[in-house]
Amino acid sequence: MNLFDYLEPTTQFVIFSAIKILIVFGVTMTFVAYAVLAERKISAWIQDRVGPNRTAPPITKFIPILGPMLVRLGIFQPMADGLKFLLKEDFTPAYVRKVYFWLAPAIAVIPAFLTFAVIPFGSTLGNPDNKMVIADLNVGVLYTFGIVSLGVYGIVLAGYAANSKYPFLGGIRSSAQMISYEIAMGMSVVAVFMVVGDLNLGAVVQYQAKHGWMVLHQPLAFAIFLIAAFAETNRLPFDLPESESELVGGYHTEYSSMKFALFFLGEYAAMISASAMMVTLFFGGWTLPFLSEPASSLLVGLLHIAIFIAKLVVLLVVFIWVRWMLPRFRYDQLMDLGWRRFIPLALGNILATALVLAFISP
Amino acid sequence: MSTKIVDRKPLSFFENSYLPTLMSGLKVTWKHFKKSALQGRPLTMEYPEQKWVVPQGYRGAPYLVKDQEGSTKCVSCQLCEFVCPPKAIRITPPGPNGAPADRRNAEKAPAEFEINMLRCIFCGLCQEVCPEEAIFLQKDYSLTGESREEMVYGKAKLLQMGGTHGGIQKWKHKLEEAEAQEVFPVRTN
Numbered sequence: 277m278n279l280f281d282y283l284e285p286t287t288q289f290v291i292f293s294a295i296k297i298l299i300v301f302g303v304t305m306t307f308v309a310y311a312v313l314a315e316r317k318i319s320a321w322i323q324d325r326v327g328p329n330r331t332a333p334p335i336t337k338f339i340p341i342l343g344p345m346l347v348r349l350g351i352f353q354p355m356a357d358g359l360k361f362l363l364k365e366d367f368t369p370a371y372v373r374k375v376y377f378w379l380a381p382a383i384a385v386i387p388a389f390l391t392f393a394v395i396p397f398g399s400t401l402g403n404p405d406n407k408m409v410i411a412d413l414n415v416g417v418l419y420t421f422g423i424v425s426l427g428v429y430g431i432v433l434a435g436y437a438a439n440s441k442y443p444f445l446g447g448i449r450s451s452a453q454m455i456s457y458e459i460a461m462g463m464s465v466v467a468v469f470m471v472v473g474d475l476n477l478g479a480v481v482q483y484q485a486k487h488g489w490m491v492l493h494q495p496l497a498f499a500i501f502l503i504a505a506f507a508e509t510n511r512l513p514f515d516l517p518e519s520e521s522e523l524v525g526g527y528h529t530e531y532s533s534m535k536f537a538l539f540f541l542g543e544y545a546a547m548i549s550a551s552a553m554m555v556t557l558f559f560g561g562w563t564l565p566f567l568s569e570p571a572s573s574l575l576v577g578l579l580h581i582a583i584f585i586a587k588l589v590v591l592l593v594v595f596i597w598v599r600w601m602l603p604r605f606r607y608d609q610l611m612d613l614g615w616r617r618f619i620p621l622a623l624g625n626i627l628a629t630a631l632v633l634a635f636i637s638p
Numbered sequence: 639m640s641t642k643i644v645d646r647k648p649l650s651f652f653e654n655s656y657l658p659t660l661m662s663g664l665k666v667t668w669k670h671f672k673k674s675a676l677q678g679r680p681l682t683m684e685y686p687e688q689k690w691v692v693p694q695g696y697r698g699a700p701y702l703v704k705d706q707e708g709s710t711k712c713v714s715c716q717l718c719e720f721v722c723p724p725k726a727i728r729i730t731p732p733g734p735n736g737a738p739a740d741r742r743n744a745e746k747a748p749a750e751f752e753i754n755m756l757r758c759i760f761c762g763l764c765q766e767v768c769p770e771e772a773i774f775l776q777k778d779y780s781l782t783g784e785s786r787e788e789m790v791y792g793k794a795k796l797l798q799m800g801g802t803h804g805g806i807q808k809w810k811h812k813l814e815e816a817e818a819q820e821v822f823p824v825r826t827n
Contacts, residue, residue: 318671318675320674320680321670321671321674321675321680322667322670322671322674323670324670324673324674324680324681324682325674325680325681325682326674326680326682326684329684597664597667600663600667601660601663601664601666601667602656602659602660602663
């Protein structure tokens with residue numbers, strides 16, 4: 277019996293949740309920083325370049341062999357980047373709509389982080405009641421879609437607030453793109469929940485532990501979800517809202533310093549949360565085929581979290597890799613793909629799943 | 639007419655599925671990733687550590703040269719100063735009572751010879767115009783300094799950077815000829 281057990285259950289819950297939120301937020305921020313580094317490094321390698329390899333804080337001089345190696349890999353680059361963003365001049369152009377201009381970066385970054393609340397990133401840690409999910413919602417996936425669709429407001433608002441043509445065009449493109457792909461994304465997931473019979477993401481993981489990964493049951497749903505996720509997170513080949521070559525920088529053209537960094541953070545956090553969703557929905561979450569029981573000891577609990585993170589990293593690499601595989605889509609092609617192919621495909625998938633569930637394997 | 643209309647074949651169902659493009663994209667990116675990340679052969683030349691080989695005939699910074707006996711070749715004729723398009727060269731002649739040249743029989747040597755490397759356009763006219771083969775565009779292409787004054791290279795620095803450039807040693811030859819005139823009979827060889 278320790279001091280903690282004397283507290284009321286509600287207080288215990290609040291403390292546990294606060295700790296979990298802090299840790300998840302910290303880990304996610306670190307992941308965002310290093311996702312940027314991974315992006316730069318992998319991009320560099322694919323383009324036959326070296327990538328960031330110079331940033332060396334003075335301490336590296338005292339680490340004999342490992343120090344120069346870490347510098348070469350650019351491990352310290354995210355710190356320098358962060359520091360740079362903090363110290364840069366925060367410039368507000370005279371012609372912007374000030375309130376929205378200040379509001380937009382916040383609105384862009386918050387939904388991306390809120391999504392992590394419902395994702396089960398591990399089984400249990402310590403005692404069996406201590407579930408490794410911040411909010412074990414029964415309607416987890418509805419919450420996710422609700423929050424993710426808020427993300428577009430930040431971008432649209434940024435485009436509107438900047439009060440100049442390129443950001444405005446970027447904002448418009450982004451809203452059209454995100455709205456059309458959200459439908460396909462939502463529909464692809466419906467089939468998954470028809471199979472599972474529960475909207476709780478923890479239940480989805482449990483189902484996959486018993487019956488095998490969902491990507492094997494619903495490959496079409498996974499393909500649609502993956503591509504829609506690319507469009508939702510504004511990643512190439514669907515980065516029309518940004519499209520450096522034609523829109524200068526899209527919605528964040530007028531932003532500088534920390535406000536720009538927030539858009540950047542939001543983009544990568546959205547990428548990570550989309551990957552986390554995919555891991556949970558299609559790749560068995562924290563389970564492996566032989567490690568699917570909820571953890572009985574602390575070590576196994578940590579192992580489950582590590583498994584989840586490993587799967588996440590693989591998907592992130594896919595995200596980064598695809599960036600260099602395909603050129604950017606033309607706008608009408610993007611709309612065509614979303615409305616005329618994915619939505620019918622997703623609907624057909626729902627229908628087929630329903631028929632199979634009703635007549636073949638109830 | 640000369641206009642040639644290229645007919646585009648409609649894409650097949652397979653091509654329309656974006657899968658072939660995806661596969662070829664995967665192949666190309668993997669090839670480059672393998673080369674630069676796994677085999678460690680990126681195309682980047684990491685500049686300050688690795689430097690490219692400066693080709694023969696490269697026009698870098700102009701420096702003064704010495705002859706094979708270590709004396710200044712420049713005779714302070716000021717042709718390069720006159721021809722220099724950006725007026726980067728400035729020569730101070732020794733004057734009537736100045737120090738003599740540091741080799742026998744040469745009339746003069748410059749008291750001071752300055753090239754402003756911030757003005758110099760590396761055109762090579764000074765090298766072309768020099769009757770003494772005393773100034774050459776060499777292989778330095780990256781000159782740096784912390785002030786404008788530092789970038790004005792004086793005679794000592796130019797000579798030190800320029801090194802030695804052997805040649806016919808016109809003045810020494812003339813001196814030998816003159817000395818031979820003193821001896822009788824005239825040397826024939």
